[in-house]
Amino acid sequence: MKQPDDRSRRRFLQASSMLGLAVAFSPGTTGEAFADSQSKTIQKQDTMTQRSATQRGTEQAADKTTIRPFQVNVPAAELTELRRRINATRWPDRETVTDESQGVPLATMQELARYWATDYDWRKIEANLNALPQFITEIDGLDIHFMHVRSKHENALPLIVTHGWPGSVIEQMKIIDPLTNPTAYGGSASDAFHLVIPSLPGFGFSARPTTSGWGPERTASAWLVLMKRLGYAKFVAQGGDLGAGICTVMAKHAPPELLGIHTNFPGTIPSDIARALQCGDPPPSGLSPGERLAYEQLTNLFTKKRAYAQMMATRPQTLYGLADSPVCLAAWLFDHGDGYGQPAAPITSAVLGRTINGHSAGDLTRDDVLDDFTLYWLTNTAISAARFYWELHLNLYNAAHVSIPAAVSVFPGENYQAPRSWTERAYDKLIYYHRVDKGGHYAAWEQPRLFSEEVRAGFRSLR
Numbered sequence: 001m002k003q004p005d006d007r008s009r010r011r012f013l014q015a016s017s018m019l020g021l022a023v024a025f026s027p028g029t030t031g032e033a034f035a036d037s038q039s040k041t042i043q044k045q046d047t048m049t050q051r052s053a054t055q056r057g058t059e060q061a062a063d064k065t066t067i068r069p070f071q072v073n074v075p076a077a078e079l080t081e082l083r084r085r086i087n088a089t090r091w092p093d094r095e096t097v098t099d100e101s102q103g104v105p106l107a108t109m110q111e112l113a114r115y116w117a118t119d120y121d122w123r124k125i126e127a128n129l130n131a132l133p134q135f136i137t138e139i140d141g142l143d144i145h146f147m148h149v150r151s152k153h154e155n156a157l158p159l160i161v162t163h164g165w166p167g168s169v170i171e172q173m174k175i176i177d178p179l180t181n182p183t184a185y186g187g188s189a190s191d192a193f194h195l196v197i198p199s200l201p202g203f204g205f206s207a208r209p210t211t212s213g214w215g216p217e218r219t220a221s222a223w224l225v226l227m228k229r230l231g232y233a234k235f236v237a238q239g240g241d242l243g244a245g246i247c248t249v250m251a252k253h254a255p256p257e258l259l260g261i262h263t264n265f266p267g268t269i270p271s272d273i274a275r276a277l278q279c280g281d282p283p284p285s286g287l288s289p290g291e292r293l294a295y296e297q298l299t300n301l302f303t304k305k306r307a308y309a310q311m312m313a314t315r316p317q318t319l320y321g322l323a324d325s326p327v328c329l330a331a332w333l334f335d336h337g338d339g340y341g342q343p344a345a346p347i348t349s350a351v352l353g354r355t356i357n358g359h360s361a362g363d364l365t366r367d368d369v370l371d372d373f374t375l376y377w378l379t380n381t382a383i384s385a386a387r388f389y390w391e392l393h394l395n396l397y398n399a400a401h402v403s404i405p406a407a408v409s410v411f412p413g414e415n416y417q418a419p420r421s422w423t424e425r426a427y428d429k430l431i432y433y434h435r436v437d438k439g440g441h442y443a444a445w446e447q448p449r450l451f452s453e454e455v456r457a458g459f460r461s462l463r
Contacts, residue, residue, distance in 0.1 A: 001082065008145020019386065022350070025296075029130050036166055037216060046186065049213075057177075057324075061231035062326075064225060065137065065138070067136075067229065067230075068135060068136050068137065069133075069134070069135055070135055070136045070145060070205065071130045071134060072130055072134075073126070073128050074122065074126060075089070076380055079122055079356055081218055082326055082377060082378070082437040083116075083117045085325065085326050086116055086326050086327060087117050089113060089227060089325065089326075090329045091106065091110065092106070092288040093106075094106040100340045103331070103335055104331050104334055104335045108351070108352065109327060109330070109331055109334075112330065112334075112351055112366075113326075113327050113330075114311060115366070115370075116254040116330070116373075116374075120367065120370050120374075121367075122371075122374055124367070125170065125367075125375075128173065129170075129173075132147050132149060132173070132176065133145070133148050133149060133175050134147050134148075135147075136206075139225050139226060139229075140218065140221070140222055140225070142201055142206070142207050142209060142214065142222075143206060143207040144198055144201070144206050144207075144222060144226065145169075145198065145204060145206045146169075146196055146198035146199065147169060147176070147195070147197040148195070148196050148197075148230065149176050149180050149194070149195045149197075150180070150194045150195075150454075151181065151192040151193060151195075153181075153182075153190075154189075155190035155192075155463075156180070156192035156194045156245060157193050157194070157235070157236060157459060157462070157463055158193070158194045158196065158227065158230075158232040158234070158236070159193040159194065159196070159228070159235065159236050159237070159238060160196040160197075160198070160223055160227055160235060160236075160237050160238070161175070161196070161197050161238045161239065161444075162197075162200065162223070162237070162238070162240070162242070162243030162244035162247065162339060163197075163199075163200065163239075164239070164240055164243050164244070165203075165241060165242055165385055165389070166332075166333040166336060166372065166376070167241065167372065167442065167445070168199065168203060168204045168372055168375050168376070169197050169198070169204055169205075170198050170204075170371050170372050170375060171372065171442060171444055172197050172441060172444050172445075173456075174444065174445065175448045175451055175452050176195055178448060178449055178452035179195055179456070180193060180194070180195055181453075182357070185449060185452065186418065187453075188451075190463065191348060191460065193455075194232075194343075196226065196227065196230065196235075198226060199245075199266070200219060200242065200243075200384050200388060201214040201218075201219055201384075201386045201388070202240040202381060202384030202387060202388060203381055203384070203388075204375055204376075204379055204381060205379060208381060208384035213391070214391060215388065215391030215392055215393060216242075216245045216248075216249045216391075216392060216393075216394060217249055219246055219249075220249035220250040221253070223237070223246065223250060224250065224253070224255050224257065224258070224409070231258060232257070234257055234259055235257060235258065235259065236258070236259050236260050236261065236459050236462060237251075237260075237261045237263065238261065238263065238455055239261075239263055239264045239265070240263065240265040240441070240442075240443060240444070241265055241343075241396075242388060242392075242396075243265075244263045244264070244265035244267065245267075245392065245396050247262075247263055248261075248263075248267055248394070248396075248400045248402060251400070251402035251403075251404050251406065252400075254350060254402075254404050258404060258460065259404075259405065259462045260405035260406060260407065260429075260431065261402070261405075261407070262406070262407040262408070262409070262432075262454075262455055262459060263406070263407075263409075264409045264410075264411055264414070264443045264444075264454070265396065265414065265415075265425065265441070266400065266408045266410070266418045266427070267395070267396055267398055267399060267400040268397075268399055268400070268418040268419070268423045268425070268426040268428075269298065269398050269399055269422065270399055270425060271398075271399065272284070272424060273291075273295065274395075274397075274398050274399075276295075277295070277298055277299060277302060280303075282300075283295045283296065288419065288421065290417070290421070291422065292421045294416045294417055294422070297415065297417065298415075298416050305341070305343075305415075308332070308335075308336040309336075309372035309389055310325035312369050312387075312388075312389035312390065313389040313390055314390070316383060316386035316387045316389065316390050317383065317387075319332070319382065319383060319386055320383075322386070323380055323382055323383055323403070324331070326373075326377050326385055329373065329376060329377055329382050330370075330373045332382075333372070333382075334347060334351065334369075334373075336423055340356050340357055341357060341359075341440035342413075343415055343440065344441075345357055345359030345413065345440065346359050346360065346361050346362060346440050346445075346446050347361075347369055347442070349361035349364075350364040350365055350366055350368065350369050350427075351366050351369055353366065359413050360438070360444035361442055361446065362438070362439060362447045363445070363447065363448055364442065364445050364446050368445065397416075399422070399425060399426035400426045400427060400429065401426060401428075402426075402427060403428045403429065405429045405431045405461075405462060406430055406431065407431055407432035407433075407457075407458025408423050408427065408430065408433050408434075408458075409434055409436055409443070409451075409454040409455075410423075410433070410434070410435045410436065411436045411441075411443050411447075412435070412436065412437065412438060412439070413438075413439060413446075414441055414443075421432050431458070431461050431462070432443065432457060432458040432461070434454065434457065434458075437448060438450065439451065
């Protein structure tokens with residue numbers, strides 16, 4: 001079966017709003033672009049159309065620091081092929097149990113596939129993406145895609161937000177307006193942010209690395225380059241999941257431009273606790289009730305819910321089925337860890353349309369989930385995204401030990417509830433710690449308004 005080749009992908013990733021021509025701009029110019037995007041339709045060009053020799057020559061001659069406008073226009077043939085592959089799925093026998101203990105139940109996947117192939121409309125998310133200012137720029141030899149949305153409010157604080165796996169920039173789209181336009185959501189103009197939301201290397205519309213080395217360290221350095229290229233002399237950073245790892249590395253580098261970080265996925269486990277967990281020991285004596293709960297949650301996580309991460313961290317290239325079958329891809333992204341527990345339970349709740357094991361979908365919908373899955377499929381980035389785990393040479397859960405100001409929000413549906421005692425030891429300058437009453441691992445997706453309030457509160461003292 002024919003897969004999009006690299007030439008097709010490169011054409012797919014071409015910017016169209018300026019007919020492919022590179023345009024340099026200042027931070028103020030992107031603000032104007034955002035205002036224009038709200039008042040008129042941005043002219044599009046089919047991103048799969050072959051560039052002319054003149055355009056290619058212009059792009060090759062352009063400075064590698066150029067920031068190029070970008071829009072998405074997936075050819076209808078690609079969407080037709082997606083539906084054909086879904087309908088051609090060779091299904092296995094149903095599970096031999098009456099629960100979800102063997103993985104995503106056959107009936108659940110078949111119903112999701114039916115909806116995906118018949119009722120789901122990619123063009124809705126495509127239009128929403130194209131209503132936002134998107135760009136691509138080359139950093140360290142790799143094209144990086146990002147959204148850059150400037151607030152209308154003066155003195156807005158520049159913020160770079162990093163997604164994780166199996167997420168994408170789609171995961172952050174619902175927090176853009178609350179963070180850039182806080183007065184419309186009960187906040188103050190002084191709480192406004194200029195937002196930069198990049199796609200991780202090998203994810204979404206960012207290029208797929210062709211050599212090893214693109215892990216958190218290199219990505220953290222690239223994010224600093226990006227923010228400086230956009231003209232920001234001072235900024236803050238936020239991340240959950242893999243994005244939390246990027247924030248940790250940025251904080252360890254401690255560049256003078258970085259004022260502080262906020263994370264909803266803190267690394268707090270003390271070294272002695274980490275050793276006990278590694279040995280499979282029972283909870284050590286002397287733990288507080290909150291520490292004991294965290295220990296029990298982590299024990300369950302590490303013994304029962306990390307197989308997907310271990311596979312991607314050790315043998316990502318072996319996962320060929322993710323690039324060949326949309327249903328295989330969806331099942332892998334859907335069920336990682338434990339589809340009926342954390343971290344994937346809200347995704348399951350959204351897909352099934354009912355709350356699973358007390359983990360509400362919040363604002364997350366079935367279409368939101370399929371938007372993300374479809375992005376992985378259309379960009380053929382399942383394997384390149386999995387390789388990021390192979391490049392991950394730090395433990396996201398162990399104590400971060402960073403010295404710059406840090407804010408932490410603990411959501412009740414996260415993999416574990418980081419105790420304040422561990423958090424204070426892991427972040428030398430803890431400026432904010434709050435246990436939220438709802439939301440989980442995908443907090444920005446599940447509870448965008450609440451998440452935005454946490455980000456505002458976390459960084460308020462740094463303005």
